[in-house]
Amino acid sequence: xxxxxxxxxxxxxxxxxxxxxxxxxxxxxxxxxxxxxxxxxxxxxxxxxxxxxxxxxxxxxxxxxxxxxxxxxxxxxxxxxxxxxxxxxxxxxxxxxxxxxxxxxxxxxxxxxxxxxxxxxxxxxxxxxxxxxxxxxxxxxxxxxxxxxxxxxxxxxxxxxxxxxxxxxxxxxxxxxxxxxxxxxxxxxxxxxxxxxxxxxxxxxxxxxxxxxxxxxxxxxxxxxxxxxxxxxxxxxxxxxxxxxxxxxxxxxxxxxxxxxxxxxxxxxxxxxxxxxxxxxxxxxxxxxxxxxxxxxxxxxxxxxxxxxxxxxxxxxxxxxxxxxxxxxxxxxxxxxxxxxxxxxx
Amino acid sequence: xxxxxxxxxxxxxxxxxxxxxxxxxxxxxxxxxxxxxxxxxxxxxxxxxxxxxxxxxxxxxxxxxxxxxxxxxxxxxxxxxxxxxxxxxxxxxxxxxxxxxxxxxxxxxxxxxxxxxxxxxxxxxxxxxxxxxxxxxxxxxxxxxxxxxxxxxxxxxxxxxxxxxxxxxxxxxxxxxxxxxxxxxxxxxxxxxxxxxxxxxxxxxxxxxxxxxxxxxxxxxxxxxxxxxxxxxxxxxxxxxxxxxxxxxxxxxxxxxxxxxxxxxxxxxxxxxxxxxxxxxxxxxxxxxxxxxxxxxxxxxxxxxxxxxxxxxxxxxxxxxxxxxxxxxxxxxxxxxxxxxxxxxx
Numbered sequence: 179x180x181x182x183x184x185x186x187x188x189x190x191x192x193x194x195x196x197x198x199x200x201x202x203x204x205x206x207x208x209x210x211x212x213x214x215x216x217x218x219x220x221x222x223x224x225x226x227x228x229x230x231x232x233x234x235x236x237x238x239x240x241x242x243x244x245x246x247x248x249x250x251x252x253x254x255x256x257x258x259x260x261x262x263x264x265x266x267x268x269x270x271x272x273x274x275x276x277x278x279x280x281x282x283x284x285x286x287x288x289x290x291x292x293x294x295x296x297x298x299x300x301x302x303x304x305x306x307x308x309x310x311x312x313x314x315x316x317x318x319x320x321x322x323x324x325x326x327x328x329x330x331x332x333x334x335x336x337x338x339x340x341x342x343x344x345x346x347x348x349x350x351x352x353x354x355x356x357x358x359x360x361x362x363x364x365x366x367x368x369x370x371x372x373x374x375x376x377x378x379x380x381x382x383x384x385x386x387x388x389x390x391x392x393x394x395x396x397x398x399x400x401x402x403x404x405x406x407x408x409x410x411x412x413x414x415x416x417x418x419x420x421x422x423x424x425x426x427x428x429x430x431x432x433x434x435x436x437x438x439x440x441x442x443x444x445x446x447x448x449x450x451x452x453x454x455x456x457x458x459x460x461x462x463x464x465x466x467x468x469x470x471x472x473x474x475x476x477x478x479x480x481x482x483x484x485x486x487x488x489x490x491x492x493x494x495x496x497x498x499x500x501x502x503x504x505x506x507x508x509x510x511x512x513x514x515x516x517x518x519x520x521x522x523x524x
Numbered sequence: 525x526x527x528x529x530x531x532x533x534x535x536x537x538x539x540x541x542x543x544x545x546x547x548x549x550x551x552x553x554x555x556x557x558x559x560x561x562x563x564x565x566x567x568x569x570x571x572x573x574x575x576x577x578x579x580x581x582x583x584x585x586x587x588x589x590x591x592x593x594x595x596x597x598x599x600x601x602x603x604x605x606x607x608x609x610x611x612x613x614x615x616x617x618x619x620x621x622x623x624x625x626x627x628x629x630x631x632x633x634x635x636x637x638x639x640x641x642x643x644x645x646x647x648x649x650x651x652x653x654x655x656x657x658x659x660x661x662x663x664x665x666x667x668x669x670x671x672x673x674x675x676x677x678x679x680x681x682x683x684x685x686x687x688x689x690x691x692x693x694x695x696x697x698x699x700x701x702x703x704x705x706x707x708x709x710x711x712x713x714x715x716x717x718x719x720x721x722x723x724x725x726x727x728x729x730x731x732x733x734x735x736x737x738x739x740x741x742x743x744x745x746x747x748x749x750x751x752x753x754x755x756x757x758x759x760x761x762x763x764x765x766x767x768x769x770x771x772x773x774x775x776x777x778x779x780x781x782x783x784x785x786x787x788x789x790x791x792x793x794x795x796x797x798x799x800x801x802x803x804x805x806x807x808x809x810x811x812x813x814x815x816x817x818x819x820x821x822x823x824x825x826x827x828x829x830x831x832x833x834x835x836x837x838x839x840x841x842x843x844x845x846x847x848x849x850x851x852x853x854x855x856x857x858x859x860x861x862x863x864x865x866x867x868x869x870x
Contacts, residue, residue: 193664194615198639200665269540270724277849278624280644281857284727284847288860293544293724296651296847296862298642306641310656317663318539319546336833337851376638378616381630399678501630501642503623505683511627512633516642520773
């Protein structure tokens with residue numbers, strides 16, 4: 179049956195549910211994942227789950243920026259190599275990072291030489307890339323898509339805050355930018371966990387202006403995306419084994435729980451945050467971790483490991499981004515946040 | 525008939541042609557387009573084709589950055605208002621700009637409150653957004669997608685080069701960043717020109733390090749994307765009425781022609797550049813124009829007008845981006861380029 183309106187064929191959007199959620203007809207498979215981290219992340223509670231741990235953040239390069247791009251490249255190549263995947267069957271590379279003009283991703287893309295789509299979602303980049311990559315595969319535009327994201331403590335510190343060498347004291351509400359890069363290789367078919375749905379977030383701004391409290395700035399957007407996901411899917415948090423935001427830190431996680439409670443949602447005990455998981459309290463990171471690399475490596479390492487082991491059957495990763503810049507902050511603008519969610523089933 | 529491999533259903537990628545090109549099964553319609561520009565662009569040869577011309581670049585705001593974001597918001601709202609389109613039927617907003625952390629797009633997205641996908645492709649952003657938006661619609665993930673891109677001479681000048689107030693002399697190979705924002709509203713059905721195919725580019729680097737000659741840095745990527753598009757589609761340049769890159773400027777355009785010629789392709793007389801079209805020589809812009817806003821407003825204004833008038837039947841817009849940052853340039857890195865193409869048929 180073909181429906182038409184004014185002569186144009188009407189297609190039903192069966193892949194779209196509610197206002198913001200996509201349900202994939204042929205859920206893309208996560209064929210491989212790879213994580214590369216710095217020494218501090220390697221010493222943290224998830225250290226054993228990462229594929230490669232660098233001994234120092236410079237890794238023999240002449241600048242931290244070059245090191246970050248090489249780290250992203252290593253993570254993306256790592257995902258390919260892990261299953262000896264034929265590179266010519268990868269149709270797109272999707273990547274982004276925190277640096278101005280996403281140079282880490284651009285230079286990694288130059289080396290990988292794949293058709294490249296640059297994305298910017300601050301710390302939500304990995305989830306955004308996985309959502310977009312899944313749409314490109316499920317939509318029939320790609321057989322396989324390589325997704326990656328990175329951050330680096332020292333490149334972020336000097337770009338967003340103060341020269342690292344200055345050793346300025348950090349606010350207790352601040353989060354420590356992860357030095358790490360994570361990547362997943364998504365495929366149209368094969369064996370592995372599948373991305374079954376995705377929810378693209380809206381920009382939400384609760385007028386937070388404190389750049390040392392990004393968890394508070396992002397929490398409303400994460401809560402909004404979680405609420406909309408469950409509303410769109412007509413499911414409840416208890417249907418998922420793990421709901422991991424990335425990266426709200428301890429303060430932001432508490433605020434997101436509070437906002438969800440105020441909206442009448444009992445998020446339960448399965449809600450945590452990649453920025454809370456990656457370091458332990460003895461590592462002096464204050465409110466937790468942040469950076470595109472944080473949720474990227476926690477997902478590519480620990481979470482993927484637990485899905486594959488059968489410990490987790492259904493996981494929601496909610497990437498959260500603070501969409502300001504040092505310029506907008508200095509001009510007195512507040513910090514808008516965004517949350518993008520992907521659901522992965524083992 | 526269902527083909528399977530190891531129990532997994534094999535789908536044919538009928539929407540993908542060759543290595544980098546997508547051919548849309550149900551080509552998305554450009555329902556509306558809108559352009560907002562600054563005074564210099566309004567005085568140029570295409571001045572009459574723009575929908576709104578601002579009298580000055582600050583437009584009553586307290587900073588050029590705020591003005592740029594408002595300009596992008598105005599262009600995107602303009603596309604919606606032009607056909608009084610119901611906003612709740614727009615499923616995604618895709619946008620980007622040149623500013624660090626794409627703040628123009630982020631703050632515009634905050635006001636428009638649509639599910640938002642931030643993209644970064646430097647001056648290729650508009651074409652990248654149109655390509656991605658078309659995939660989201662044709663893939664069945666969206667009914668309608670709003671795409672936009674902006675740049676602002678004064679925000680770009682002080683971020684990438686020198687304080688505007690300094691009035692430094694510009695190199696003859698440099699390009700003038702356009703103050704402008706363009707937007708298109710894409711739909712699954714309706715009346716208007718259609719996006720029939722798209723070619724996603726690879727990052728190409730010919731080791732150009734001169735930040736005052738971005739045309740030279742981007743020309744190889746544009747040539748690569750054009751060559752791959754015609755190879756994938758098994759067509760030739762003469763099949764198109766207009767091939768417009770955006771934005772190579774005069775020097776880059778000449779170099780792209782030369783590279784195509786060396787590769788054995790006769791690009792013919794239909795090849796031009798949005799950065800050459802938007803200003804005339806008396807406007808003292810040296811090699812031409814650049815900035816995400818340039819190809820966005822030339823497409824949303826002049827080119828759309830000529831397609832609708834029936835003057836142009838088949839157009840290829842090749843967005844071109846220089847993927848460096850001031851940091852990477854100061855660290856001695858070369859400037860990688862990328863080109864993304866979309867084909868529009870009247």
